[in-house]
Amino acid sequence: MRVHGIPTRTIQPLADGSAVEIIDQTRLPHRYEIKRLASWQEAAEAISVMRVRGAPLIGATAAYGLALACQADTNDTALHAAAAGLIETRPTAVNLRWALERMLSRLLPLAPGQRREAAWHEAAAICEEDVAQNQAIGRHGLEIIRAIHQRKGGAVNLMTHCNAGWLATVDWGTALAPVYAAFEAGIALDVWVSETRPRNQGAALTAWELEQHGVPHTVIADNAAGHLMQKGEVDLIIVGADRVAANGDVANKIGTYLKALAARDNGVPFYVAAPGPSIDFRLASGAGIPIEQRAAREVTHIAGRDVEGELAEVQLTPDASPALNPAFDVTPARLVTGLITERGVCAASTAGLRGLYPEEGANFIPLPTSPINGGGV
Numbered sequence: 001m002r003v004h005g006i007p008t009r010t011i012q013p014l015a016d017g018s019a020v021e022i023i024d025q026t027r028l029p030h031r032y033e034i035k036r037l038a039s040w041q042e043a044a045e046a047i048s049v050m051r052v053r054g055a056p057l058i059g060a061t062a063a064y065g066l067a068l069a070c071q072a073d074t075n076d077t078a079l080h081a082a083a084a085g086l087i088e089t090r091p092t093a094v095n096l097r098w099a100l101e102r103m104l105s106r107l108l109p110l111a112p113g114q115r116r117e118a119a120w121h122e123a124a125a126i127c128e129e130d131v132a133q134n135q136a137i138g139r140h141g142l143e144i145i146r147a148i149h150q151r152k153g154g155a156v157n158l159m160t161h162c163n164a165g166w167l168a169t170v171d172w173g174t175a176l177a178p179v180y181a182a183f184e185a186g187i188a189l190d191v192w193v194s195e196t197r198p199r200n201q202g203a204a205l206t207a208w209e210l211e212q213h214g215v216p217h218t219v220i221a222d223n224a225a226g227h228l229m230q231k232g233e234v235d236l237i238i239v240g241a242d243r244v245a246a247n248g249d250v251a252n253k254i255g256t257y258l259k260a261l262a263a264r265d266n267g268v269p270f271y272v273a274a275p276g277p278s279i280d281f282r283l284a285s286g287a288g289i290p291i292e293q294r295a296a297r298e299v300t301h302i303a304g305r306d307v308e309g310e311l312a313e314v315q316l317t318p319d320a321s322p323a324l325n326p327a328f329d330v331t332p333a334r335l336v337t338g339l340i341t342e343r344g345v346c347a348a349s350t351a352g353l354r355g356l357y358p359e360e361g362a363n364f365i366p367l368p369t370s371p372i373n374g375g376g377v
């Protein structure tokens with residue numbers, strides 16, 4: 001998408017294969033900083049501390065992490081060590097395991113001397129596929145927005161949670177891809193941007209990227225979402241996903257489940273946008289999705305810009321108060337109106353997913369082993 005009018009992606013490889021450059025999302029919205037990653041360890045750090053975040057971007061960064069590992073050492077032991085280090089960074093987004101398995105499946109059969117170039121090309125292919133998938137999600141989701149616009153005869157009020165925009169992917173985003181497609185199609189819409197405590201990806205990232213693109217939006221406290229739905233101020237909700245189980249259960253940023261409950265209670269369509277690499281065909285239901293527990297400090301403290309324009313972090317809670325920080329929750333498929341994928345829109349169900357991904361049918365059972373040491377999650 002455009003940043004200050006310049007077409008930009010969240011991750012860019014250097015032509016000489018020595019490093020990749022990322023937007024450091026821990027500095028947004030008040031600083032726009034590019035950071036260079038030159039080793040798999042730097043890629044792992046960027047994922048762990050959320051300089052890059054969002055399921056598809058986590059996968060893309062891990063893929064380039066393995067490619068960077070190959071720049072240093074192409075033997076099996078080095079590749080497995082890098083994969084084991086990268087898989088440990090964040091447990092919930094299945095794109096991480098998907099990308100590492102794809103890279104290892106491509107590289108391990110090759111002679112070590114062929115791996116460096118193949119790794120760089122495979123990581124680039126993963127990124128290009130992500131962009132194409134998100135553009136397709138945008139096209140499919142646009143039709144949902146267009147139908148509501150035609151029925152309503154006025155601006156569509158769309159709510160989203162966290163950041164599932166282009167910052168969460170290589171480009172275009174998932175939940176926001178239909179928003180950008182509708183905006184480009186001239187359909188009037190306004191986006192309710194839920195702040196998304198505690199890391200505030202909505203307030204800091206979604207608001208920033210929508211502002212950069214000129215999309216009308218309003219930031220709200222997470223706790224205002226149900227009230228707006230009760231008042232009839234929300235026509236549609238589209239969120240992203242970190243992992244969709246084979247039965248359509250959805251793991252997404254903490255708070256998604258609460259929005260889905262309020263949407264059901266108020267008759268608001270609740271869609272989940274997810275590309276194929278975010279669907280875990282090996283997992284029968286959401287009960288098996290690992291939920292990342294992040295540091296309590298993300299709850300007890302908040303970062304922002306102070307009155308002098310300096311970045312600062314302040315403590316919200318009493319010194320002695322403990323805090324708990326589950327980063328995701330699981331929305332049962334029964335609360336999901338539909339899944340917007342690159343292959344079309346389907347019901348959040350095994351049958352719906354099998355219909356769009358028939359080739360995955362055989363894999364609806366756990367695979368015995370994974371090429372990632374430890375089997376991956």
Ligand SMILES: CSC[C@H]1O[C@H](OP(=O)(O)O)[C@H](O)[C@@H]1O
Pocket residue numbers: 053054055056161162163164165168169173174175201239240241242252253254327
């Ligand atoms: C398009 S995936 C976006 C997904 O990832 C976010 O989690 P995090 O910011 O912790 O990586 C959130 O769940 C978004 O919906």
